Structure formats: structure tokens, C-alpha cells
Amino acid sequence: MEHEYQNPRHRPFGIRDKLGYLFGDFGNDFTFILSSSFLLKFYTDVMGITGGVVGIVMMAARFVDAFTDVTMGRICDRSRQTPAGKFKPWILRMCIPVAASSFLIYQSGLAGQGTLFKTAWLAVTYILWGSFFYTAINIPYGSMASSISPEPADRQSLSTYRSLGGTLAGLVIGAGVPLFAYDQVDGKTVMNGPRFTRIAGLFSVLAVVCYLLCYYLTTERVRPKRTAAAPSRGVGAMLRDALGSRALISMIAASVVMLLAQLTMQSMANYVYPNFYGNTGAQSASTVTMLIAMLIAAGIARPLSSRFGKAEVSAGANLLASGVCFLLFLLRPRNVWVYVALNTLNWLGLGVFSMVSWALVTDVIDDSEVRSGIREDGSVYALYSFARKLGQAAAAGLSGGLLTFIGYSQETAFDAEVVNGIYNIATLLPALGFGALGLILWFWYPLHKRQVEENVAELKRRHEG
Numbered sequence: 053m054e055h056e057y058q059n060p061r062h063r064p065f066g067i068r069d070k071l072g073y074l075f076g077d078f079g080n081d082f083t084f085i086l087s088s089s090f091l092l093k094f095y096t097d098v099m100g101i102t103g104g105v106v107g108i109v110m111m112a113a114r115f116v117d118a119f120t121d122v123t124m125g126r127i128c129d130r131s132r133q134t135p136a137g138k139f140k141p142w143i144l145r146m147c148i149p150v151a152a153s154s155f156l157i158y159q160s161g162l163a164g165q166g167t168l169f170k171t172a173w174l175a176v177t178y179i180l181w182g183s184f185f186y187t188a189i190n191i192p193y194g195s196m197a198s199s200i201s202p203e204p205a206d207r208q209s210l211s212t213y214r215s216l217g218g219t220l221a222g223l224v225i226g227a228g229v230p231l232f233a234y235d236q237v238d239g240k241t242v243m244n245g246p247r248f249t250r251i252a253g254l255f256s257v258l259a260v261v262c263y264l265l266c267y268y269l270t271t272e273r274v275r276p277k278r279t280a281a282a283p284s285r286g287v288g289a290m291l292r293d294a295l296g297s298r299a300l301i302s303m304i305a306a307s308v309v310m311l312l313a314q315l316t317m318q319s320m321a322n323y324v325y326p327n328f329y330g331n332t333g334a335q336s337a338s339t340v341t342m343l344i345a346m347l348i349a350a351g352i353a354r355p356l357s358s359r360f361g362k363a364e365v366s367a368g369a370n371l372l373a374s375g376v377c378f379l380l381f382l383l384r385p386r387n388v389w390v391y392v393a394l395n396t397l398n399w400l401g402l403g404v405f406s407m408v409s410w411a412l413v414t415d416v417i418d419d420s421e422v423r424s425g426i427r428e429d430g431s432v433y434a435l436y437s438f439a440r441k442l443g444q445a446a447a448a449g450l451s452g453g454l455l456t457f458i459g460y461s462q463e464t465a466f467d468a469e470v471v472n473g474i475y476n477i478a479t480l481l482p483a484l485g486f487g488a489l490g491l492i493l494w495f496w497y498p499l500h501k502r503q504v505e506e507n508v509a510e511l512k513r514r515h516e517g
Contacts, residue, residue: 072269107452125434311443313485
């Protein structure tokens with residue numbers, strides 16, 4: 053049987069752990085948000101590859117993730133304990149490879165090469181970054197939340213600070229890139245490829261700095277202690293148990309549609325603002341309003357979740373965001389600032405879910421242990437991470453395919469019919485995604501407030517016994 057213990061020599065959980073965990077996602081999102089927000093734009097507008105091809109490459113990479121994510125999760129679960137813990141050493145090992153491989157993706161100097169070469173370069177560098185190095189750092193990072201503290205309230209705090217870290221990275225990328233990566237050419241707003249390459253290099257350096265802060269500020273104080281009779285399961289048994297978990301399967305479905313909505317909003321912002329509205333300054337301003345919405349969400353998520361339940365609050369927030377997106381689709385405001393204001397409400401709804409989503413994952417891990425008697429943080433998180441990548445791929449593939457469907461190219465980027473199609477994609481897809489997410493969390497996901505409290509009490513009884 054597996055028990056948890058806390059080393060009395062470790063300092064108590066506190067603000068240092070929260071800030072360290074914040075910096076971990078800050079580092080993650082310097083490459084993840086850059087990819088999810090700007091990779092499609094960079095390859096269609098700078099490298100001259102159609103959106104459909106870019107989407108296919110990004111979706112194909114997820115087939116590789118089906119193996120690398122689960123493998124990394126098993127590696128984490130079976131890794132030996134070190135003085136730094138079981139998960140933290142991976143952050144130190146992988147921070148430079150993940151940052152360097154991200155930078156390689158955005159090499160504008162290759163724009164003059166043939167289409168086949170550029171497509172192959174995208175495929176190789178994107179898979180190297182996302183399927184190998186990002187997997188090897190993100191899964192240990194996400195898994196270690198339950199090793200930092202066993203208390204649900206502390207884990208909720210870690211979830212909030214993690215989301216804030218991602219929000220800060222989103223602010224830097226979302227507000228900074230539009231201000232510096234675009235030029236006005238013949239009255240049109242176009243991306244400057246060499247400048248974007250330099251920006252990608254800067255973000256890779258900042259990612260390494262954030263990862264190092266995460267490593268040195270956090271402490272893994274809850275560590276598994278196995279007896280000689282500890283059960284050992286293979287990948288097949290783990291997958292069979294996972295497929296039988298309503299909590300995990302519904303959480304995977306929720307993650308896919310959440311990222312479909314969120315990443316479509318992020319990536320299509322790079323087409324709506326410069327192409328539909330012709331105003332990248334408003335795009336930068338919208339990132340600031342997004343930060344304000346996320347800070348409000350951070351302030352209300354925990355008290356609302358404590359009173360009503362994490363899943364219940366998240367469902368209501370996402371149904372609100374869905375309604376706002378449908379309203380934008382119907383109104384089609386010609387004033388860009390009306391669009392920015394209404395979009396802020398979307399981020400408020402999404403922000404509430406973002407603040408509790410990582411705590412929902414630890415609830416699923418707890419539920420898995422209650423049912424099976426075995427705690428497999430890395431494996432469960434690996435499956436969840438793979439689901440997130442499926443959502444990322446779905447957003448890229450669908451957005452890229454729809455851009456090709458409406459006829460978007462370097463030559464048609466500002467045609468009236470094309471820019472109207474851009475607006476439709478940017479509002480209707482998130483509306484459907486947010487709506488589906490709210491329904492999944494309300495009707496399918498089973499770990500509502502009462503069940504979570506019962507699971508926490510049961511695990512405390514087992515571990516104290």
C-alpha cells in the first residue's frame with residue numbers, strides 16, 4: 053500500500069511555493085501561448101504555407117503525443133526520489149531544450165525555401181518542441197502540485213497561481229507581440245518575419261529564467277512511501293482503469309473543448325484585429341482587459357468554488373462566455389472597442405474555469421486513488437495533458453482548415469469576403485466550445501462539491517490509518 057508523508061525538515065507550504073509554481077507556468081506559456089497564438093499566423097503570412105497544411109501538421113503531431121505523454125507520465129511515476137523530489141529534477145533537465153526547440157520553429161530566414169522544405173521544417177521542429185521537450189517538462193511540472201501539498205485548499209491556491217502565471221505570459225505575449233511584430237505596408241497591417249524571430253528568441257530566454265525560478269522556489273514536501281507489497285501496474289492496466297473513470301473521461305472531453313474555444317479566440321485574434329478591424333493597438337489593449345478579467349476571476353474563483361463547488365461554478369461561467377460569443381456573432385460591431393469590451397466578458401468566464409481547472413485535475417487524481425487504491429499522479433496528468441494537446445490540435449486544425457476554406461492567403465488576406473469569414477470563425481467557434489464545456493461540467497463530470505469532499509475525507513482516513 054502507498055502512503056504519503058511530509059518531511060518535517062521542509063518549511064511549511066507558503067507564498068514561496070505559490071510564486072514558484074506561478075513561474076513554472078509563466079515559463080511554459082512563453083512557448084505554448086506563442087505557438088497557440090502566433091504559429092498559424094507566422095506560417096501563413098511569413099512562411100507562405102496555407103492554413104490547412106499548418107493545421108494538418110499540428111494535428112499529426114498529436115499522434116506522436118499519444119505515446120510520448122503517457123510514456124512521460126509513467127517515467128514520472130517510476131522515477132526515484134531525489135533530495136529535490138521526484139518531479140522537480142525534470143524541470144532543470146529540460147528547460148533549455150524546450151526553449152531552444154521553440155525558437156527553431158520561427159526561423160523567418162527560411163521563408164525563401166520551397167514549400168516542401170518549410171513544411172518539413174515545421175513538422176520536425178514542432179514535434180521536437182511539443183511532443184518531446186515540452187512533454188518532458190510540462191507533465192512533471194503539472195504532476196508535482198500534489199507533492200507540494202496534500203491539502204485541497206493549498207492545491208486550489210497552486211491552481212490559481214498557475215493560472216495567473218499563464219495569464220501574465222499571455223499579457224506579455226498578447227500585448228507585446230502585436231506592438232512590435234507588425235508593420236504598415238501600403239495601408240495594410242502585415243507581420244515582420246525577422247522581427248518576430250527575434251521576439252521568439254527573447255521569449256525562449258525568458259522561459260528558461262522562469263523555469264529556474266520554479267525549480268528553486270518550490271518544495272516537494274509530500275512524498276510516497278511504498279511497502280514491499282506495493283502494487284505495480286502496467287500501462288495497459290492503467291489505461292483500462294482510466295477508460296472506466298467517468299471523472300477522467302469527462303475531464304478530458306472538457307479540456308478538448310475548452311482549448312478549442314480558448315485557442316481559437318487567441319489565434320483568430322491575430323486575424324480579426326489586423327485584417328477585420330485594421331487595429332493591432334486594440335489587440336494589445338484587449339490583452340490588458342483580458343488580464344483585468346483574469347484578475348477578477350482569480351479573486352472570485354476560490355470563494356465561489358468553496359461555496360458552490362468548482363465544477364458548478366465553472367459550468368455557469370462558461371455558459372456565460374458562450375452567450376457573449378453568440379451575441380458578438382449576431383451584433384458584428386463595427387467599432388473595435390465594443391468588440392474588445394464584450395470579449396472581456398468571455399475572458400472572465402474562461403478565467404473562472406482556468407483558476408480552478410488544475411485543482412479539478414487533482415480531484416480526478418484523488419478519485420482515481422479512491423477507486424483503485426493506487427496513486428498515479430504522473431499517469432493521470434499525462435492523459436490530461438494529452439487531452440489538452442488534442443484540444444490545441446483541434447483548434448489549430450479547425451482554424452487553419454476554415455481559413456483555407458474561406459480562401460485566406462497572403463494575396464486575399466484583406467478581401468471583404470475573407471475578412472467577414474474570419475470574424476465568423478473568431479466568434480462562432482468559441483461560442484460552441486464554451487457552451488459544450490459548460491454542459492459537460494454540469495451534466496457529465498461527476499466530481500461536484502459533495503463527491504469531492506467525500507473523496508478527501510476518505511483519503512485522509514486511509515493515509516492516517
